[in-house]
Amino acid sequence: AGTVKTPSSPGKGPAEVDVVVVGAGIAGLYALHKFREQGLTVRVFEVADGVGGVWYWNRYPGARCDVESVDYSYSFDEDLQQEWNWSEKYATQPEILAYLEHVADRFDLRRDIEFGTRVTDIVLDEPTLRWQVGTDTGRAVSARFVVLATGPLSNANTPAIPGLDTFAGRVLHTSHWPHDGVDLAGQRVGVIGTGSSGIQTIPCLAEEVARLHVFQRTPNYSVPAGNTPLTEEQRQAQKANYAERRRLSMASGGGSPHQPHPKLAVEATDEERREAYQRRWELGGVLFSKTFPDQLLTREANDTARLFWEEKVRAVIDDPRVADILIPRDHPIGTKRICTDTNYYQTFNRDNVELVDLRATPITAIDADGVHTTETHYRLDTLVLATGFDAMTGSVSRMNIVGRGGVTLNETWADGPKTYLGLGIPGFPNLFNLTGPGSPSVLANMVLHSELHVDWVAEAIGFLDDRGAVALEARPDAVAAWVRECADRAAGTLMLEANSWYLGANIEGKPRVFMPFVGGFGVYGQIIAEVAAAGYKGFDVL
Numbered sequence: 001a002g003t004v005k006t007p008s009s010p011g012k013g014p015a016e017v018d019v020v021v022v023g024a025g026i027a028g029l030y031a032l033h034k035f036r037e038q039g040l041t042v043r044v045f046e047v048a049d050g051v052g053g054v055w056y057w058n059r060y061p062g063a064r065c066d067v068e069s070v071d072y073s074y075s076f077d078e079d080l081q082q083e084w085n086w087s088e089k090y091a092t093q094p095e096i097l098a099y100l101e102h103v104a105d106r107f108d109l110r111r112d113i114e115f116g117t118r119v120t121d122i123v124l125d126e127p128t129l130r131w132q133v134g135t136d137t138g139r140a141v142s143a144r145f146v147v148l149a150t151g152p153l154s155n156a157n158t159p160a161i162p163g164l165d166t167f168a169g170r171v172l173h174t175s176h177w178p179h180d181g182v183d184l185a186g187q188r189v190g191v192i193g194t195g196s197s198g199i200q201t202i203p204c205l206a207e208e209v210a211r212l213h214v215f216q217r218t219p220n221y222s223v224p225a226g227n228t229p230l231t232e233e234q235r236q237a238q239k240a241n242y243a244e245r246r247r248l249s250m251a252s253g254g255g256s257p258h259q260p261h262p263k264l265a266v267e268a269t270d271e272e273r274r275e276a277y278q279r280r281w282e283l284g285g286v287l288f289s290k291t292f293p294d295q296l297l298t299r300e301a302n303d304t305a306r307l308f309w310e311e312k313v314r315a316v317i318d319d320p321r322v323a324d325i326l327i328p329r330d331h332p333i334g335t336k337r338i339c340t341d342t343n344y345y346q347t348f349n350r351d352n353v354e355l356v357d358l359r360a361t362p363i364t365a366i367d368a369d370g371v372h373t374t375e376t377h378y379r380l381d382t383l384v385l386a387t388g389f390d391a392m393t394g395s396v397s398r399m400n401i402v403g404r405g406g407v408t409l410n411e412t413w414a415d416g417p418k419t420y421l422g423l424g425i426p427g428f429p430n431l432f433n434l435t436g437p438g439s440p441s442v443l444a445n446m447v448l449h450s451e452l453h454v455d456w457v458a459e460a461i462g463f464l465d466d467r468g469a470v471a472l473e474a475r476p477d478a479v480a481a482w483v484r485e486c487a488d489r490a491a492g493t494l495m496l497e498a499n500s501w502y503l504g505a506n507i508e509g510k511p512r513v514f515m516p517f518v519g520g521f522g523v524y525g526q527i528i529a530e531v532a533a534a535g536y537k538g539f540d541v542l
């Protein structure tokens with residue numbers, strides 16, 4: 001448990017504010033803008049030297065969003081959405097970062113953000129119900145509200161492979177790629193990890209390096225992104241239809257305007273199914289896993305998608321033995337985040353690329369020169385770790401968050417995260433965790449989800465202020481019911497059949513709990529709106 005520091009202000013910045021926001025990514029930037037517009041004083045702390053969150057850090061070659069740029073952008077300001085021009089259907093990391101920097105400038109956000117500052121402690125002062133926030137730069141700020149906008153995928157996972165620290169070459173993690181780029185021309189490079197990051201970067205690295213060894217433990221499903229430049233005509237058409245596009249997105253399952261086929265996969269004819277899958281295949285990207293409404297509900301429906309996918313993928317891989325290694329067999333399609341790619345499978349037809357099947361020949365150690373498997377030693381100049389994140393709880397768990405009675409959030413969540421609506425935690429009044437466990441989170445479009453959460457918190461603060469109330473605190477019975485509802489909904493799907501990071505399965509010792517709310521973004525939006533309209537049912541108003 002932490003101690004309460006006396007508010008102080010070494011260097012710059014206020015010692016007392018209405019709201020402290022942790023993180024200046026998509027959610028944190030909008031939170032700052034929204035709360036400030038509401039007349040609140042706000043301070044944002046951000047570890048990085050700039051805005052952007054994941055889009056600040058993940059600069060690996062090929063990094064690109066898998067949600068269409070027109071949808072993966074803020075809706076809160078009509079002029080912003082009409083004036084910004086996306087150049088491609090799926091935006092690259094540099095373009096998204098440029099957009100977020102533009103937003104920071106346009107709304108004059110930087111003056112309330114302290115960069116290069118990590119929040120270390122968030123401690124409740126129980127008599128006043130204020131939060132004392134401490135940082136690694138020695139700042140201590142007192143706030144009525146704390147909003148955690150630390151992002152579900154911001155804490156890199158580096159595997160504990162024996163000897164990793166003895167490697168003489170360079171070790172790069174995709175999520176902490178050097179800002180000035182890396183020249184890998186002529187090198188022998190190894191990539192460990194074939195999730196979304198690996199699958200995006202492998203085709204780009206293959207074109208640059210002399211020799212690429214891809215170390216694959218578990219194969220993933222990937223669908224071609226189908227990225228294209230946007231023409232001025234397409235942009236105009238999208239913008240003319242923006243309001244309707246947003247309306248559909250807010251009511252949808254995943255926060256984008258595309259609707260699933262109106263029939264169940266198991267009720268459609270073979271021909272109808274093929275046509276529907278083909279249309280989604282051509283549309284490109286993650287939406288393939290939501291072609292039919294029952295695709296993630298029953299094996300029978302899922303198999304129809306899986307077999308269509310397998311046929312497509314086998315057709316572009318020259319060596320059937322390589323195809324066998326690249327085709328997943330351990331989980332239904334879509335039960336891990338489906339990946340999107342540009343020429344991923346075709347990359348294994350190249351002479352300078354070798355797929356290493358770690359299921360057959362596991363890594364035993366890393367030495368100064370490269371990677372040892374049970375069969376071979378691979379000499380490498382550079383090792384790329386595309387090994388993912390301690391997702392959804394990783395960043396929050398690294399802060400010392402202390403609520404009522406000196407109990408920490410890590411103690412409260414020892415058996416897995418427990419929230420009411422993802423937003424409230426008993427014992428932690430006025431502490432709001434955005435887009436985290438208990439909300440649709442990573443299953444939805446993060447930009448619209450961030451807006452939904454920030455707007456809800458802003459309204460809740462307005463509600464308290466109108467009544468002269470001090471705090472909102474989730475009730476234990478409401479948490480128990482919500483945790484049960486989230487678990488029941490997940491159990492009704494195929495999502496528990498994969499060892500995914502949604503379940504914490506990629507991190508040793510992490511409790512196995514399906515963390516996102518699986519009931520859909522639109523449904524969730526309705527639920528939290530109804531709770532607010534009913535005077536914050538399930539919360540104590542203090």
Ligand code: N01
Nearest residue numbers: 064065066159193194195196197198217218337386387388
């Ligand atoms: O991480 P991952 P990611 N030895 O956890 C392997 C979003 N995202 O950064 O499955 C060998 O998915 C691990 O293997 P296994 C998106 O939501 C989006 O790729 O544990 N291998 C796996 O192959 C995504 O889902 C975009 O057997 C080891 C890989 O590393 C999420 O971020 C782009 C290992 C990790 O895959 C995370 O994606 C990028 C070990 N010891 C990311 N440890 C887009 O928008 C781990 N692995 C397109």
